[in-house]
Amino acid sequence: MFSIFRSRAKKELDGIIAELNQYLENNYKDQAHAMREKLHERALTLHNEGKINDEAFAEYEKQYEKYTEQMKDYNHRTFYHS
Numbered sequence: 001m002f003s004i005f006r007s008r009a010k011k012e013l014d015g016i017i018a019e020l021n022q023y024l025e026n027n028y029k030d031q032a033h034a035m036r037e038k039l040h041e042r043a044l045t046l047h048n049e050g051k052i053n054d055e056a057f058a059e060y061e062k063q064y065e066k067y068t069e070q071m072k073d074y075n076h077r078t079f080y081h082s
Contacts, residue, residue, distance in 0.1 A: 009051035
């Protein structure tokens with residue numbers, strides 16, 4: 001997924017994913033939810049601005065949906081990390 005030839009927009013989204021994963025690993029629930037939403041919002045904005053194409057947008061949306069499903073029961077008492 002990471003490459004020296006990735007666009008600035010994709011690098012930004014990859015950075016959000018890396019930060020989200022870090023929050024998940026450290027069990028920071030509120031921050032993880034915030035980063036999940038940021039991933040969706042930035043991907044949508046970058047797509048609307050023409051900075052990522054439809055294919056890239058679809059891939060980031062798949063990741064957003066994966067995190068949404070993974071975190072659906074993620075609250076202050078439980079977390080099931082796959």
